[in-house]
Each structure stands twice: as structure tokens, then as C-alpha cells.
Amino acid sequence: MRRMRVAAVCGAAVATAVGGAVPGAWAVGRPQADLAYHGSADMVAGQVDVRFTPHNHGPGAVPDSMVRIGWSQPLADGQTLPVGCAREGERAVLCRTGALGADAVGERIGLRVRLQGAPSEVLLEFETVASDGAVDQDRVDERQRVLVLDTGDTYYF
Incomplete structure (x- = not known):
């Protein structure tokens, strides 16, 4: 019986940490938010410029949050990133x-990265990784993807 309780507690802790298997069950009593990222990206000779603005479509405020920008190609060494960003x-x-705040637009974030080599395309993926206690029951718009071709054209998301 003790093993079953320990397993249940461990399972609940893991479910809470990773978002849980039962939608909304882990969100009881926590503020609700709906985070999304809108912006643009372009690439020339393996250098990618990304500009985006975080949006909270509410209904609750988010005291702090963090977004991960994933790249389908490896980043070159020696990147200089803006304050508030880290590799x-x-x-x-x-x-x-x-x-x-609820229904608020955050400050614009811009970064320029160099990719290893000179790929002809890169897939960017934006994903909220921390929202300081707030939860989003509809995480579809928190994970966005944009394919950027090495043409110098601007791609919007």
C-alpha cells in the first residue's frame, strides 16, 4: 500500500512539472494566461535576424515568462546575444x-544569430518554457514554427 501511495505522489509531481496528463487538473488555483509570439525573421548567408513581441491574450497577468527559440541547425560558437537572452x-x-499584463503586449525582442555553415533554410520553433506560475490551457499558440529560407526575404509569424 505504501509503495502505491509513493508512486501516486511521484506521478502527481511529474505530471505537475510537465503539464500533466489530465488537461487543466494541475491548473487549479493558478492564474490563466494565453501567451503567443508575433514577429518576423530573415536569413542571409547563415545569419538570421529574428524580431518578435510576446503577447498575453489573458485572462490573467503573467509576472514573468521565458521563451525558447529552437533552431533546426546548430548555432555557431561565439554568439553575442541581447540582455535577457542566453544560449x-x-x-x-x-x-x-x-x-x-492580461491582454497586454510585451517589449519587442530582437536577436541576430549565426548558424554553423551556410544552410539554405532553418526552422525556428518558439515555445514558452516558464510563465512564473501562470498556466495556459490552450498551448497551441505558445508553440510556433517558422521556416526561414536563405533568400533575404522576411518571413512573418
Whole structure:
């Protein structure tokens, strides 16, 4: 009986940490938010410029949040990133988006990265990784993808 209780508690802790298997069950009593990212990206000779603005479509405020920008190609070494952004491994950058009120637009974030080699395309993926206690029951718009071709054209998302 004790083993079953320990397993149930561990399972509940894991479900809480990763979003749970039962939608909304882990969100009881926590503020609700709906985070999304809108912006543009372009690439020339393996250098990618990304500009985006975080949006909180509510209904609750988010005291602080962070977005992961994943790259389908490895980043070159020696990147200079803006304040509030840090490299995470070979293919990702984390950026703090800060506090976002309900139905509010955050500050624009812009970064320029170099990719290893000179790929003809890169797939960017934006995903909220921390929202300081707020939860989003509809996480579809928190995970966005944009394919950027090495043409110098601007791609909007």
C-alpha cells in the first residue's frame, strides 16, 4: 500500500512539472494566461535576424515568462546575444520576456544569430518554457514554427 501511495505522489509531481496528463487538473488555483509570439525573421548567408513581441491574450497577468527559440541547425560558437537572452545547448536560445499584463503586449525582442555553415533554410520553433506560475490551457499558440529560407526575404509569424 505504501509503495502505491509513493508512486501516486511521484506521478502527481511529474505530471505537475510537465503539464500533466489530465488537461487543466494541475491548473487549479493558478492564474490563466494565453501567451503567443508575433514577429518576423530573415536569413542571409547563415545569419538570421529574428524580431518578435510576446503577447498575453489573458485572462490573467503573467509576472514573468521565458521563451525558447529552437533552431533546426546548430548555432555557431561565439554568439553575442541581447540582455535577457542566453544560449541553451547547441540549437536553442532562451529569452526572458518579462511581466505581461492580461491582454497586454510585451517589449519587442530582437536577436541576430549565426548558424554553423551556410544552410539554405532553418526552422525556428518558439515555445514558452516558464510563465512564473501562470498556466495556459490552450498551448497551441505558445508553440510556433517558422521556416526561414536563405533568400533575404522576411518571413512573418
